[in-house]
Amino acid sequence: MEVDTENVRMDETDTLVMPDDGGVVNSNGNDDDDAPTVEETYEITTTRRKTIRTSYKIQETSSSTKTTTMTTAAKLYGKDLSEYDDIDVDQLLAELTPEELNILAKEVDPDDSFMPPSQRCSYECNKSPTGPLNRKKLIEHINKQALETPDIPELKPFVPGVIRGKKWVPPPQDNTKEKEADEQIAIDLGDEYEQALSAATQEEIIDLAAILGFHSMMNQDQYHASLLNSGQPVGLGWDGVTKASQPKVYPMEPPNDTDVDATIKQVRDDDSSLTDLNWNNIKNISDEKFIQLFEGLEMNTHLESLSLTNVGLNDKTAQRLADAVEKNSTLRVLNVETNFISPPVIVKLIRSLLKTKSIEEFRCSNQRSQVLGNKIEMEITQLVEQNPTLLRLGLHLEFNDARHRVAAHLQRNIDRNGSNCMGDYGDHVTKCF
Numbered sequence: 001m002e003v004d005t006e007n008v009r010m011d012e013t014d015t016l017v018m019p020d021d022g023g024v025v026n027s028n029g030n031d032d033d034d035a036p037t038v039e040e041t042y043e044i045t046t047t048r049r050k051t052i053r054t055s056y057k058i059q060e061t062s063s064s065t066k067t068t069t070m071t072t073a074a075k076l077y078g079k080d081l082s083e084y085d086d087i088d089v090d091q092l093l094a095e096l097t098p099e100e101l102n103i104l105a106k107e108v109d110p111d112d113s114f115m116p117p118s119q120r121c122s123y124e125c126n127k128s129p130t131g132p133l134n135r136k137k138l139i140e141h142i143n144k145q146a147l148e149t150p151d152i153p154e155l156k157p158f159v160p161g162v163i164r165g166k167k168w169v170p171p172p173q174d175n176t177k178e179k180e181a182d183e184q185i186a187i188d189l190g191d192e193y194e195q196a197l198s199a200a201t202q203e204e205i206i207d208l209a210a211i212l213g214f215h216s217m218m219n220q221d222q223y224h225a226s227l228l229n230s231g232q233p234v235g236l237g238w239d240g241v242t243k244a245s246q247p248k249v250y251p252m253e254p255p256n257d258t259d260v261d262a263t264i265k266q267v268r269d270d271d272s273s274l275t276d277l278n279w280n281n282i283k284n285i286s287d288e289k290f291i292q293l294f295e296g297l298e299m300n301t302h303l304e305s306l307s308l309t310n311v312g313l314n315d316k317t318a319q320r321l322a323d324a325v326e327k328n329s330t331l332r333v334l335n336v337e338t339n340f341i342s343p344p345v346i347v348k349l350i351r352s353l354l355k356t357k358s359i360e361e362f363r364c365s366n367q368r369s370q371v372l373g374n375k376i377e378m379e380i381t382q383l384v385e386q387n388p389t390l391l392r393l394g395l396h397l398e399f400n401d402a403r404h405r406v407a408a409h410l411q412r413n414i415d416r417n418g419s420n421c422m423g424d425y426g427d428h429v430t431k432c433f
Contacts, residue, residue, distance in 0.1 A: 274303060
């Protein structure tokens with residue numbers, strides 16, 4: 001085999017072997033003397049160039065062979081996994097039929113705790129129902145199976161009074177922490193105080209603890225006896241246990257015996273002796289009587305307090321009350337708590353206070369709607385800020401902005417009208433309920 005030295009290429013598994021005497025070695029390892037050097041002469045114009053071409057023999061040896069190990073790439077359905085990176089799984093699932101989705105759900109077991117067990121379990125009951133559901137018979141069948149199923153035999157039978165297994169023994173407690181705490185609590189009070197406390201009786205120590213506010217060191221009877229200075233109960237020491245006292249029986253409050261018809265006549269006749277009208281908790285008052293009362297309230301000049309708590313006041317009668325309040329100039333306290341007034345009508349009632357500006361206290365909490373809403377509360381806040389005479393407002397406001405603004409304005413009204421209202425409202429605290 002002749003190889004041109006100018007174009008020769010050798011692989012890693014080929015070895016070039018040259019003999020020492022300049023001969024050529026063939027593939028059998030023998031010298032080849034019959035392969036002389038070839039000399040060729042080329043004549044190009046006047047220049048003579050001599051080119052010597054040498055032939056070599058290539059010998060393949062197994063000792064220099066290089067072995068390469070290739071790892072087979074993971075494949076799925078005959079394709080490499082990298083080919084599935086750009087595939088939209090949602091689109092593939094949308095193209096599947098319900099039968100194919102059912103087959104796929106049986107092959108995949110998702111480990112997702114947020115999925116219901118019915119979707120994570122591959123069990124399916126394909127049995128047709130034997131008939132309509134009878135709950136009573138089903139429960140009887142379940143109870144029958146439970147009774148017929150034998151209990152699991154115990155490894156060690158139960159014998160009364162014999163403990164099976166190991167008995168739990170609490171670990172020994174180290175009292176070093178308690179001793180350290182006792183040492184830290186120890187306080188040097190001085191000789192005079194220590195001598196006085198050591199000579200004090202148990203009753204005197206209890207009185208001293210009550211004065212200092214250490215009510216957790218004694219029971220209720222000892223604490224209240226010390227506050228009232230009535231003497232300690234006989235035979236009740238530090239280790240005594242307070243016995244349950246018999247609860248006091250208070251008589252039930254008598255029902256409101258106010259005569260509705262008579263008071264309506266007094267209000268309509270503008271009776272000067274009627275300044276406080278209380279209809280609280282009177283049941284079954286008709287709307288006609290409310291309207292008669294409010295018609296008389298328009299022309300009344302002596303009534304100062306009107307309380308209508310828990311009387312079943314609705315939107316229709318409350319709107320008539322708002323019209324009467326706009327024309328009355330002597331009413332100072334109005335209470336309509338615990339009724340069935342809607343938030344828009346509450347706004348109308350508060351707006352009616354701006355006409356005569358005589359009402360100083362208005363209560364309307366605990367109505368049909370417990371939550372007024374941000375829009376209603378902001379509207380109520382603006383109306384209250386326009387009222388210079390309102391001193392107390394009984395209404396639950398949920399939002400902090402409205403609650404703080406109303407409380408600040410009521411406090412300014414109290415400060416501004418302090419000289420006029422100290423007699424009646426000096427001991428009251430401005431609040432928004």
